[in-house]
Amino acid sequence: MAAQTLLTRQPFKGLWVILAIGFNAFRLPLWMLYYIPKFLRQHPEWTYRQAIGVRILKAYLNTISPIAHGTSTSLSPGAEGKRWVIVKPAKPEVYTGIVKKDEEIVPEKLGGTWYPKTLEKYEEAQGEDIVLHFHGGAFVIGDGREKDAGFAARTIIKNTTATHVFCPQYRLSSIKGGRFPAALQDAITAFQYLTETLGIPANKITISGDSAGGNLCLSLLRYIADHPEAGLPNPACAWLWSAWVDPGKSLKPGVSGFDPKIVTDYLNEEFGAWGARTYAPSPKSGITLDHPNICFADNAFATPTPLFFSTGECEALYPDDVKLYESFKAVPGNKVVLQVERKAVHDIILTGKVVGFEKEAAEAVRGAGVFLEGSR
Numbered sequence: 455m456a457a458q459t460l461l462t463r464q465p466f467k468g469l470w471v472i473l474a475i476g477f478n479a480f481r482l483p484l485w486m487l488y489y490i491p492k493f494l495r496q497h498p499e500w501t502y503r504q505a506i507g508v509r510i511l512k513a514y515l516n517t518i519s520p521i522a523h524g525t526s527t528s529l530s531p532g533a534e535g536k537r538w539v540i541v542k543p544a545k546p547e548v549y550t551g552i553v554k555k556d557e558e559i560v561p562e563k564l565g566g567t568w569y570p571k572t573l574e575k576y577e578e579a580q581g582e583d584i585v586l587h588f589h590g591g592a593f594v595i596g597d598g599r600e601k602d603a604g605f606a607a608r609t610i611i612k613n614t615t616a617t618h619v620f621c622p623q624y625r626l627s628s629i630k631g632g633r634f635p636a637a638l639q640d641a642i643t644a645f646q647y648l649t650e651t652l653g654i655p656a657n658k659i660t661i662s663g664d665s666a667g668g669n670l671c672l673s674l675l676r677y678i679a680d681h682p683e684a685g686l687p688n689p690a691c692a693w694l695w696s697a698w699v700d701p702g703k704s705l706k707p708g709v710s711g712f713d714p715k716i717v718t719d720y721l722n723e724e725f726g727a728w729g730a731r732t733y734a735p736s737p738k739s740g741i742t743l744d745h746p747n748i749c750f751a752d753n754a755f756a757t758p759t760p761l762f763f764s765t766g767e768c769e770a771l772y773p774d775d776v777k778l779y780e781s782f783k784a785v786p787g788n789k790v791v792l793q794v795e796r797k798a799v800h801d802i803i804l805t806g807k808v809v810g811f812e813k814e815a816a817e818a819v820r821g822a823g824v825f826l827e828g829s830r
């Protein structure tokens with residue numbers, strides 16, 4: 455723990471990065487040779503590109519996790535230009551119960567990126583499907599902008615009936631003031647922006663989220679279910695990509711947050727622990743990481759929103775995601791489906807382009823699109 459905190463400070467942080475770059479620059483050519491024979495790859499059926507891509511992403515996460523190097527976010531439009539919007543918090547009565555327990559965390563202005571372009575006005579007559587997508591990154595990295603969520607948004611637009619995707623840059627827990635319930639407040643703000651400001655009927659909105667974003671999706675649905683007084687409608691559908699079921703598990707001593715059998719994935723435990731440690735609610739709020747708005751293992755709930763679960767056969771969260779699906783399925787009235795992508799690693803809708811799983815990501819998204827149409 456002491457070494458861990460030291461590494462998050464300069465000059466140690468900078469030294470660590472220099473060492474890591476040197477170390478990985480040395481290892482890269484070795485991987486490039488090592489993975490030539492198929493049987494030496496993490497999975498014998500993976501392509502060369504997948505083997506290398508997964509190895510590089512793993513090295514990247516191994517580098518940033520010990521130094522807790524999160525994404526630095528800004529509310530300025532940046533490269534997104536006109537596709538970037540700023541959303542004001544909704545009426546105060548929309549934020550109640552669980553999101554009001556920590557007085558230091560209050561609703562704030564939220565930025566977000568539209569794909570393929572900003573939706574200025576919703577044309578009810580055309581009945582377009584709109585997706586509200588929460589990016590992943592253990593609550594500590596990512597911003598939903600082009601370089602982060604562009605692949606996911608485009609894959610959704612190309613492979614489903616959705617015409618527009620909105621990706622909020624919700625507050626990260628790697629930044630001060632970003633612990634729970636900051637991201638949930640932002641999710642509420644984003645949802646209200648679509649339903650109230652833009653007037654999109656809830657039955658035309660699909661909420662979607664990968665990894666930590668999937669956790670956030672479930673958290674929003676749970677909030678809608680538990681707080682009818684907030685007046686939020688139920689969305690048409692929810693797509694949960696490699697959802698991070700139980701962040702607190704990464705911090706429990708002697709318990710592995712991830713399935714130990716799965717060595718193929720790029721996820722590492724330190725990344726999860728960093729996310730969980732910083733996302734954890736303030737002890738003063740009386741909420742812990744086991745709260746049913748944060749932990750969904752054994753905390754399934756009834757929802758009128760149909761749920762599409764997606765997971766990869768070779769991912770560290772595979773067993774948790776299968777159990778998650780089964781627990782939601784066991785609740786009377788819930789409409790759920792699970793689609794497993796063969797040979798796929800964690801969260802390919804986010805990282806598909808980096809790790810060479812574009813085809814599998816598109817396959818998963820097509821399944822989600824068919825589920826949406828079938829659940830009307």
Ligand SMILES: *[C@@H]1O[C@H](CO)[C@@H](O)[C@H](O)[C@H]1NC(C)=O
Binds near residue numbers: 605608609816
């Ligand atoms: C589905 O998405 C993938 C990945 O973005 C894209 O390459 C493909 O063209 C899309 N499929 C269709 C039918 O447009």
